Structure formats: C-alpha cells, structure tokens
Amino acid sequence: xxxxxxxxxxxxxxxxxxxxxxxxxxxxxxxxxxxxxxxxxxxxxxxxxxxxxxxxxxxxxx
Amino acid sequence: xxxxxxxxxxxxxxxxxxxxxxxxxxxxxxxxxxxxxxxxxxxxxxxxxxxxxxxxxxxxxxxxxxxxxxxxxxxxxxxxxxxxxxxxxxxxxxxxxxxxxxxxxxxxxxxxxxxxxxxxxxxxxxxxxxxxxxxxxxxxxxxxxxxxxxxxxxxxxxxxxxxxxxxxxxxxxxxxxxxxxxxxxxxxxxxxxxxxxxxxxxxxxxxxxxxxxxxxxxxxxxxxxxxxxxxxxxxxxxxxxxxxxxxxxxxxxxxxxxxxxxxxxxxxxxxxxxxxxxxxxxxxxxxxxxxxxxxxxxxxxxxxxxxxxxxxxxxxxxxxxxxxxxxxxxxxxxxxxxxxxxxxxxxxxxxxxxxxxxxxxxxxxxxxxxxxxxxxxxxxxxxxxxxxxxxxxxxxxxxxxxxxxxxxxxxxxxxxxxxxxxxxxxxxxxxxxxxxxxxxxxxxxxxxxxxxxxxxxxxxxxxxxxxxxxxxxxxxxxxxxxxxxxxxxxxxxxxxxxxxxxxxxxxxxxxxxxxxxxxxxxxxxxxxxxxxxxxxxxxxxxxxxxxxxxxxxxxxxxxxxxxxxxxxxxxxxxxxxxxxxxxxxxxxxxxxxxxxxxxxxxxxxxxxxxxxxxxxxxxxxxxxxxxxxxxxxxxxxxxxxxxxxxxxxxxxxxxxxxxxxxxxxxxxxxxxxxxxxxxxx
Numbered sequence: 001x002x003x004x005x006x007x008x009x010x011x012x013x014x015x016x017x018x019x020x021x022x023x024x025x026x027x028x029x030x031x032x033x034x035x036x037x038x039x040x041x042x043x044x045x046x047x048x049x050x051x052x053x054x055x056x057x058x059x060x061x062x
Numbered sequence: 063x064x065x066x067x068x069x070x071x072x073x074x075x076x077x078x079x080x081x082x083x084x085x086x087x088x089x090x091x092x093x094x095x096x097x098x099x100x101x102x103x104x105x106x107x108x109x110x111x112x113x114x115x116x117x118x119x120x121x122x123x124x125x126x127x128x129x130x131x132x133x134x135x136x137x138x139x140x141x142x143x144x145x146x147x148x149x150x151x152x153x154x155x156x157x158x159x160x161x162x163x164x165x166x167x168x169x170x171x172x173x174x175x176x177x178x179x180x181x182x183x184x185x186x187x188x189x190x191x192x193x194x195x196x197x198x199x200x201x202x203x204x205x206x207x208x209x210x211x212x213x214x215x216x217x218x219x220x221x222x223x224x225x226x227x228x229x230x231x232x233x234x235x236x237x238x239x240x241x242x243x244x245x246x247x248x249x250x251x252x253x254x255x256x257x258x259x260x261x262x263x264x265x266x267x268x269x270x271x272x273x274x275x276x277x278x279x280x281x282x283x284x285x286x287x288x289x290x291x292x293x294x295x296x297x298x299x300x301x302x303x304x305x306x307x308x309x310x311x312x313x314x315x316x317x318x319x320x321x322x323x324x325x326x327x328x329x330x331x332x333x334x335x336x337x338x339x340x341x342x343x344x345x346x347x348x349x350x351x352x353x354x355x356x357x358x359x360x361x362x363x364x365x366x367x368x369x370x371x372x373x374x375x376x377x378x379x380x381x382x383x384x385x386x387x388x389x390x391x392x393x394x395x396x397x398x399x400x401x402x403x404x405x406x407x408x409x410x411x412x413x414x415x416x417x418x419x420x421x422x423x424x425x426x427x428x429x430x431x432x433x434x435x436x437x438x439x440x441x442x443x444x445x446x447x448x449x450x451x452x453x454x455x456x457x458x459x460x461x462x463x464x465x466x467x468x469x470x471x472x473x474x475x476x477x478x479x480x481x482x483x484x485x486x487x488x489x490x491x492x493x494x495x496x497x498x499x500x501x502x503x504x505x506x507x508x509x510x511x512x513x514x515x516x517x518x519x520x521x522x523x524x525x526x527x528x529x530x531x532x533x534x535x536x537x538x539x540x541x542x543x544x545x546x547x548x549x550x551x552x553x554x555x556x557x558x559x560x561x562x563x564x565x566x567x568x569x570x571x572x573x574x575x576x577x578x579x580x581x582x583x584x585x586x587x588x589x590x591x592x593x594x595x596x597x598x599x600x601x602x603x604x605x606x607x608x609x610x611x612x613x614x615x616x617x618x619x620x621x622x623x624x625x626x627x628x629x630x631x632x633x634x635x636x637x638x639x640x641x642x643x644x645x646x647x648x649x650x651x652x653x654x655x656x657x658x659x660x661x662x663x664x665x666x667x668x669x670x671x672x673x674x675x676x677x678x679x680x681x682x683x684x685x686x687x688x689x690x691x692x693x694x695x696x697x698x699x700x701x702x703x704x705x706x707x708x709x710x711x712x713x714x715x716x717x718x719x720x721x722x723x724x725x726x727x728x729x730x731x732x733x734x735x736x737x738x739x740x741x742x743x
Contacts, residue, residue: 008143008145008146010278011143011146012145012146012149012150013149013277013278013344014277014278015142015146015147015149015150015412016149016150016153016343016344016347017153017277017336017339017340017343018408019275019277020136020137020140020142020412021140022275024136024140025136025137025140026136027136028134028135028136028140029136032134041274041275042274042275044275045269045274045275046270046274046332047137048137049331049332049336050331051137051138052331052336053331053335053336053339053543053546054331054546
C-alpha cells in the first residue's frame, strides 16, 4: 500500500520534469514493435531530456 | 437528492466564509476565512460546472480513444494515470505569475483581488484551460497555433503565432525584471542564486555520465548543495571581501542576466537547463505545499484593509482604477492565456481517457488559483505600511527610512522609520525600501509564515532568502527555456518569408533567432531597469494585457469550435468569459494608449515630458535631459506595443466572428476533429 503510493509519487515527480515511465515504453515496444530495438534506459533518458528542453515542447508557464 | 447534500453543506460553508471576508469591517479577518471560501467554491465549481461542461458542452466520451492510445509510442504519446498527469500539468502551468500578480493587486485591499480570482478562475481561467485541452485532445494533441490554423484559417494562425511570440518576449522581460529587483544590492540572494549555476552543472554532469536518469538522487544532492549555499550566503554577505563581489546595482544585474540568457540558451540542455529544472520544479511544488500548511498552522489575521483608497486609482504600486486594471494585474491565477500553450502541449498527448480531462484541465487551474489566493493572503498579512514601503517607487519614497516612513504614513498607512529598518534587519537585507516586483514582498510574507512554524524569528532571514531563491530559480529556468521556445517560434515565423530559416540542422538561423530573441526581451528588461518610474509599474500592465489577450484568443478559438460542433446552445460557456476579457483588455489597452491622465496613458505621458523637454525643463524623476528623452522613447515603444496587441486581438476577433457565422450557416458540424475511434471494449 505505502509502496504503491510511493511508486506513484515517484512517477508523478519524474513526469513533472518530463520523464515518462521507462517500463511503459519497454512494454509498448515489446507489444507493438518487437522487431525493432528498444532504447536502453540511458538512451531513453537522454532522448526524453532533449525532447522536453529542445524548445519545441512549448515549455512551461510564467 | 441525498448525493447533493454534502455539496449543499459545502455551499453554505463557502457562502458564510465569503460573507465574513466581504462584510467584516473594523475588526481583523482571519486568513483562513478566505482559504475556506476558496476551497468550497472551487470544489463546488468542479463538481457542478466542470461536469456540466464535460457532459453537455463537450460531450466527453469515455469510450472514444485519445491520442495517447491511438498514436501510442511510449515516448510523447503515453496513456498516463490521471493523478500522475495532474501533477505534470500543474507543474507546467504554475509559475511566478500567480505569485506576483496578487501581491501587486493587494494595493487595492484584499477583497477585490480575492473576488476576481474566485470568479475569474471558475468562469474564465479553468474553462479556457479545459476547453483548449479538450480541443487539442480531439485533434491528436496539436498546438494552439495549429489549432487556430485548422479552425480559423492560415492567416489567423499566423497572427496568433506572432502575438504569442510578442507575449513571450514581454513575459521573459518582466520575469527577468522581477529577479533584478529581488537581487539588486542583496549579496546574500545574489550569491545563492549564482551558486545554482555551478551546482546545476555538477548535477548535469552527474546525470549525464555518472548515474544517468537518476533524477531523484541527483535532485537530493542538488537540494543539499542549495541549502549549503543558502547558509553560506549569510557569511558571504557579511564578509568585507566577498560581500561586495556579490553586490550589484540593478543595471549590472540586467547585463548579467542578458549575458546569462544568451549563453544558457545555446548550451546543451543536459548541462544547465535540465538539472536546474529538476531543482526548480521540486522546490516550487514543495514551497507551495509548505505555504499552504504554514498558513493553516499560523492562521494569520489579515492586516491589509479589505479596500484601500486606491480602488479609484492613484495607487503607488501600479496606476489606474479597479476597472479595468485589477483584471489585468491578476492574470495568472484567475485566467492566463499562456496556459493555452501548455494545454495544447504535452498534456493532451498523455491523457488516457477523455473523462480525465475535467480533473486535469479544470482541476489543475483551480489549484493554481489556490496558489494565487495564498499569495494574496501573504501580501495581506503584512503590515500595510511595510507593504507600501516595499512596493512604491523610489521616486515616491525618497532614499531613506525616514522619508519612506513619512511618505507612506501620508498615504494613510502609519509606519515609523524604526519599523522599516527593523524589518530589513530581520530578513537580513540592507533595505526593504522600494523592493518592487512582488517577489521580495512575498518573500517577507513567506518568512513570517515559515518562521512561525519552524525556527522562530531567528530563522526569518534564512526563510526570506529561501523564498527569494525559490522564486529566482524558477524564473531563471523560465528565462532559459522561454528563450529556446521563443527562438523556435521566431524561426517558424521568419520561415514563412524565408523558408530556409526554419532549418534546425544548420547553425546560423538558430544563432540569429536566439540573438533576436534575447535582444528583444533584453531590450524591454533594460528599459524596465533604467525606467526612472521603477519598471514594474510600466511593464507589468503590458504583460497582463498581453497575457489576457492570449486568453481571449484561446477562448475565441473555443467559441468557434463550439459553433463548428453545432453546440450553439452552449456557446455562452466560452462567449461570456471571452466578452469579459475583451472588454477588460481592450479598455485597459486603450487607456494605456490614449488616457489623458499621464499616470495611465503612455502617449499623454510622452506628450507631457516632450512639452517639458522643449521648454528645457526637467520633470521628476528624470535627472537629466538624456533621461527625459529616454522616458519619452520608452513611452512611444510601450504605446506601440499596446497598439500592436490591440490590433492582434481585434484581427482574431474578426476571424472568429467570420468563422462562427460560417459555422452557423453550415448544415452539419464542420469542426476538424480527428474521426472518432472507439476503444475495443
């Protein structure tokens, strides 16, 4: 119970700074693109970092 | 009926609280009454109005697939748990705006600001966020510019994009100005904020190579560093060697910030921007939660009167009367056009089910309004004398505590010089006189609230600088990220004329666009910093007008979409707030442009100064002929900017009316939604 709450808080905090769930990404790749290589965790982190801060993302508010 | 009973009870609690806030006179009102009124009103608005919009106006359909499912890629399009997404969306919309606007609005007393935040968010702000989220969610998560292009035509889209870019420039300038005002002559504050740069770089290196992706870990390390810098900052400020090294005049800080903006926005994102964003995001959420808890623990009485004599105009913090200027001074918190960019950004691509949209779109904005209410409470619990000493221009107050005390006492808020000096000493600053911009005032209030809960009076200086650090940190992140976003907007805009400019793989267009972007906000920042009238006085209303105009544009888009969906019957949901925003912004913009009162109108102010300059006279606060000409030039630029914003919003209004008439004449719905696909049950 406490573990689940903590996991959710952790997921929220990570998405607040633009990092989606890596496990969900792996599940998606396994289900829909089993033929393509999936990024490892580091590549995934860097990819998302560029996507959030590259400027196209719209950024945040005043 | 029984399911409505708890809500009826809540309505009574809200009504009683609001009555206490509104009618109590001659005795102090406790801040908790405002908090109770706000919470009850927000819950009821969410339970009834948001649900009404969801069911009847939008016709949300839980069986219809969202972009997160249809285009799922595990990266941009990810079906996300709704409370996780709420956090993401709230963190993206909450910034400095809802903290600063209400503090400035407190010059009219706490009541007008409170009522506008409560009514504005329910009827306008949350409706806007929710509608744009809905519209984008039904169109594969497209951005505001693209949505306007799809529903109102190419030209309207381009005009809106241009308007959004100008608004971005003004926002960056005004945010940077707030930092300058907060850090000027404050070695403690400047040192801690400067320390965040090497700290962030170290975090960046750590999360790039040492432990990639460990955001929690690196943020905790960063936080420890931040607290160390905060504690060490006190010794730096006291040191005869280091202290002067970190003591800057406003103009020096202005150039430092422009240089910082130019360099930071071309560095790789992982080095400075990303790690600083972790710190500022988590610190922001933490500080907001702590403020809420602190207010409940302290239950402070409101010392500001419900209404001050400045309701009719003539206030020292910003010029103009309650209507229309209160409604543009509090933009974020009541309604903020900038949110339309966020609600059509990442959030619509992450929403798992259409029925989550009210909680995320409407709910997160209610939360932001609550932050604005807390900021207003913060300003209102201070001694009104201190409030006006901190927020009046130096030209009104004079240079020392004696003259400031005399000036503010003459306004009708008695205060003595000793109290002013003591307040400055308590928060560890050299002076609190004319520390405009809202951030220092809020920091003094947060120091009061936090030190009541933790540490007592001895900790006030620490908490003051903590609050300044927290505000400066996320403003600097916004300056950096905003410059990057502005650069791409500009590349798209110039790319319309010169297609090769859109390219992001060659260096030159990016460098040119970045330089133009920094130059643009740097220009307005420099104007604000050197403005003898104090800058915030001039720039904040222009910012408010532009932000509310973007909101009006977003709500006009929403109205057009409702007509194109053949939901004419419900179009009032967006037409009412659109009309109100148009009335407020057009009259505020018009007054800023044309008012005969030189305190309000840019052109009459320019005329007054031109006439004096021709006679060879100097008008205060100018001290030289060069300053006279600078004031005149600034007036013309600000007037031009107001005229430009008015032209943008009126052009969009024409497009919106045309599109709505066409939609009404069409025999079937014409909204360009992605065709519905139903999830397999």
